[in-house]
Amino acid sequence: MKIENKTKEILKEFSPQIENFNRRFKILSAILIVIMLFALYAFYMQEKEGHIVTGMRDNVVWGLYIANFVFFIGISYAGALISGILHLLKVEWRKPIIRVAEFITVISTVIGPLFILLCMGRLDRIYNLVLYGRIQSPIIWDVIAITTYIIGSFLFLYLAMIRDLAILRDSPDLKIGKFRRWSYKFLAIGYNGTAKQDKLLEDSITIMSAIIIPIAVIVHSVLAWIFGMTLRPGWHSTIFAPYFVIAAVFSGTGVLIVALWAYRRYFHLEKYITKKHFDYLGMLLLILAAIYGYFTFSEYLTDWYTSETWNARVLEKLFNFNEYGWWFLFAAIIGILLPMIVIGIPKLRTINSVTAVSFIAVIALWVKRYLIIVPTLETPLFPIQDNRIEWIKYSATWVEWALTLGGVATFIFSFMLLSKYVPIIPVSLVSKPPEKTESLNVEEKVETV
Amino acid sequence: MKKEQNQSKKKTGRRNFLKFGVLAGGAVVSGVGLTAFAGDNKTGEKVKVMTTDGKLAEVDSGMLHSCNSCSSSYVSNEEARKGIPDRKFVMVVDLSRCKNARKCVSACQNMHYLPKDKEWITVNLMQETETTAPYWMPKTCFHCDEPPCTKVCPVGATFKRDDGIVLIDNERCIGCKFCMTACPYSARVFNWDKPKNIPEEILNRPYSVESGAPQVVGTVGKCDFCPDMIRKGKLPDCVTACPNGVYFFGDINEDTVTNGDETLRFSELIKDKAGYRYMEELGTQPSVYYLPPVDRNFPFESGLKGLSEEQKSKYHFNTDK
Numbered sequence: 001m002k003i004e005n006k007t008k009e010i011l012k013e014f015s016p017q018i019e020n021f022n023r024r025f026k027i028l029s030a031i032l033i034v035i036m037l038f039a040l041y042a043f044y045m046q047e048k049e050g051h052i053v054t055g056m057r058d059n060v061v062w063g064l065y066i067a068n069f070v071f072f073i074g075i076s077y078a079g080a081l082i083s084g085i086l087h088l089l090k091v092e093w094r095k096p097i098i099r100v101a102e103f104i105t106v107i108s109t110v111i112g113p114l115f116i117l118l119c120m121g122r123l124d125r126i127y128n129l130v131l132y133g134r135i136q137s138p139i140i141w142d143v144i145a146i147t148t149y150i151i152g153s154f155l156f157l158y159l160a161m162i163r164d165l166a167i168l169r170d171s172p173d174l175k176i177g178k179f180r181r182w183s184y185k186f187l188a189i190g191y192n193g194t195a196k197q198d199k200l201l202e203d204s205i206t207i208m209s210a211i212i213i214p215i216a217v218i219v220h221s222v223l224a225w226i227f228g229m230t231l232r233p234g235w236h237s238t239i240f241a242p243y244f245v246i247a248a249v250f251s252g253t254g255v256l257i258v259a260l261w262a263y264r265r266y267f268h269l270e271k272y273i274t275k276k277h278f279d280y281l282g283m284l285l286l287i288l289a290a291i292y293g294y295f296t297f298s299e300y301l302t303d304w305y306t307s308e309t310w311n312a313r314v315l316e317k318l319f320n321f322n323e324y325g326w327w328f329l330f331a332a333i334i335g336i337l338l339p340m341i342v343i344g345i346p347k348l349r350t351i352n353s354v355t356a357v358s359f360i361a362v363i364a365l366w367v368k369r370y371l372i373i374v375p376t377l378e379t380p381l382f383p384i385q386d387n388r389i390e391w392i393k394y395s396a397t398w399v400e401w402a403l404t405l406g407g408v409a410t411f412i413f414s415f416m417l418l419s420k421y422v423p424i425i426p427v428s429l430v431s432k433p434p435e436k437t438e439s440l441n442v443e444e445k446v447e448t449v
Numbered sequence: 450m451k452k453e454q455n456q457s458k459k460k461t462g463r464r465n466f467l468k469f470g471v472l473a474g475g476a477v478v479s480g481v482g483l484t485a486f487a488g489d490n491k492t493g494e495k496v497k498v499m500t501t502d503g504k505l506a507e508v509d510s511g512m513l514h515s516c517n518s519c520s521s522s523y524v525s526n527e528e529a530r531k532g533i534p535d536r537k538f539v540m541v542v543d544l545s546r547c548k549n550a551r552k553c554v555s556a557c558q559n560m561h562y563l564p565k566d567k568e569w570i571t572v573n574l575m576q577e578t579e580t581t582a583p584y585w586m587p588k589t590c591f592h593c594d595e596p597p598c599t600k601v602c603p604v605g606a607t608f609k610r611d612d613g614i615v616l617i618d619n620e621r622c623i624g625c626k627f628c629m630t631a632c633p634y635s636a637r638v639f640n641w642d643k644p645k646n647i648p649e650e651i652l653n654r655p656y657s658v659e660s661g662a663p664q665v666v667g668t669v670g671k672c673d674f675c676p677d678m679i680r681k682g683k684l685p686d687c688v689t690a691c692p693n694g695v696y697f698f699g700d701i702n703e704d705t706v707t708n709g710d711e712t713l714r715f716s717e718l719i720k721d722k723a724g725y726r727y728m729e730e731l732g733t734q735p736s737v738y739y740l741p742p743v744d745r746n747f748p749f750e751s752g753l754k755g756l757s758e759e760q761k762s763k764y765h766f767n768t769d770k
């Protein structure tokens with residue numbers, strides 16, 4: 001394949017990112033690996049001793065693990081929804097950021113479900129899901145939806161990477177090992193940039209981005225129904241599916257902004273990732289925060305206004321500053337309003353401030369997941385009568401925290417590895433001239449009318 | 450045609466129950482006998498026992514130990530999933546008789562080799578509001594006819610049988626705990642760690658869904674209406690253990706329930722004493738009925754007497770309010 005000069009130049013710019021494992025990379029990797037090893041040890045303890053080593057007990061049977069699961073599946077929306085939609089709309093500014101978004105998706109769709117596995121009492125019997133799977137169970141819906149989602153998002157990322165893989169294959173100047181060169185050749189599946197191949201690939205990407213959007217929506221809806229289908233105050237809510245979907249896009253956008261900030265800073269991508277990206281994504285975040293806030297308000301207002309005994313018991317805990325009040329204030333009010341204010345006021349909107357509020361929003365959304373799961377489980381319909389405090393109130397143990405940190409470490413580490421493998425900016429895309437977009441046509445039409 | 454079938458079903462059912470009733474009476478006697486003489490130390494006191502081949506023998510009473518389920522004849526998994534034919538089990542709990550004697554709790558624990566802190570039956574202090582009277586409410590699994598728990602199980606490890614019993618297959622359960630979040634009555638408990646102090650013979654016998662012992666780490670357990678006892682024609686242990694006759698167990702096809710001493714018509718009992726089911730509004734259709742705590746045999750406070758401090762503190766949660 002003939003590589004244009006412009007592409008060559010860009011690739012050259014990125015080659016150190018691919019070729020070198022500098023000291024910073026090594027130190028960070030070492031720290032992350034230590035955390036992951038510690039998480040592995042925690043996992044070993046849990047499998048050896050049973051779930052007694054976790055903070056989960058008969059009432060709060062799900063804890064940090066499920067919160068993490070929902071959280072990671074949530075942030076996977078960055079690539080699935082955002083990059084899918086931006087691709088379909090042929091938005092020009094998506095080009096430099098699309099790969100970061102897809103990395104987030106692929107990595108978090110793999111890490112998320114790991115947390116479900118951690119929550120299972122008998123991991124060794126997981127094959128029973130295949131042997132005896134019952135389609136009536138929302139968990140089986142989840143298994144089907146998530147496997148489809150994982151495959152779909154891998155395909156999506158892969159298709160979008162093929163052109164770059166071919167470029168890497170055909171760049172003999174790169175100082176990389178034999179195996180890596182071979183792998184580029186293998187993965188580029190003979191793409192040579194002929195007109196026919198190009199059309200085929202482009203069509204596949206478009207189809208995939210259209211498919212991945214509904215799949216992503218389904219995945220998070222099914223996940224919400226795991227809660228919504230139970231007779232529990234705080235869970236048994238009809239708006240849970242759309243509420244979860246919006247929360248997911250919200251957190252996905254937040255993580256994307258934070259990741260872009262980090263890449264821009266450490267890989268010096270100021271040329272590609274600009275203030276414009278933070279402005280646009282910030283606006284998106286603002287809109288999502290508004291919708292999410294609307295859902296939150298609507299959910300808690302209806303519960304609170306009628307104050308049916310069961311709902312009231314959960315709300316009492318959420319609104320009580322001795323229980324979950326502060327967390328609720330942070331997750332449901334500050335985490336929503338703060339991004340809206342900072343991004344909404346042009347004077348306050350800088351790259352750093354947008355990133356900071358995105359980060360806060362992401363943390364708030366994690367806390368919100370915790371608040372959905374734990375207080376509800378602490379408030380079953382049949383009041384708990386127990387004298388063992390740990391049986392009444394959940395507090396996560398070191399095992400759960402270690403595995404949670406392990407998940408975050410794995411997330412970052414996979415990110416670092418993946419961005420060593422291919423340039424974080426899609427070289428083929430940014431070196432291409434702008435596509436003619438639909439919306440442009442509309443504008444033209446409007447003007448001529 | 451269908452009606453006929455139903456009738457014949459009922460008839461055979463009734464015949465079965467006669468047998469069931471007689472055996473149930475026997476179970477009371479033998480149950481008491483066994484527990485009375487249970488113990489590991491030699492007492493010097495001789496008792497007569499009958500061996501499996503029908504011969505009488507004399508042994509030291511100290512050598513006897515209660516063995517309700519260790520000799521249970523093995524029931525295949527398939528059979529255990531179907532249930533006992535033509536039966537529909539039902540329980541009636543008379544709240545006016547309960548004084549929190551907690552014998553049901555410990556009998557259940559013995560029967561299923563559960564540790565002291567794992568209760569498949571709980572006795573709860575109930576008081577709807579400050580202006581209403583407190584009372585004691587024992588709670589088993591309700592063996593609902595529309596069980597929210599079996600509906601959500603991804604692998605069919607917990608299931609509803611034709612005879613109305615909801616069971617768990619501890620060898621299939623993957624421990625996802627979804628059924629626990631689905632159960633509105635908190636009837637299910639998890640085996641967070643490996644079961645301890647299980648006698649050898651229980652550990653070594655082949656697993657049966659019906660016996661519920663030994664429990665398996667990482668899986669869910671709950672009150673199972675003692676199907677292995679029922680199969681032997683005996684009443685569940687909680688029923689026979691209760692000194693106040695709170696529990697009535699029986700077959701709704703037969704329209705008969707018994708607490709070991711009294712045998713009553715189920716429909717009449719429910720009619721006369723205004724029986725109800727707990728949280729009917731959830732649509733779960735429980736198989737456990739309650740008789741309201743009216744004209745109570747015991748003052749409510751008597752239920753707190755004789756409790757250890759630890760047990761008492763269990764009820765602070767409610768009494769404080």
Ligand code: SF4
Nearest residue numbers: 602622623625626628
């Ligand atoms: S915990 Fe076991 S019985 Fe309960 S839903 Fe999961 S697999 Fe089924």
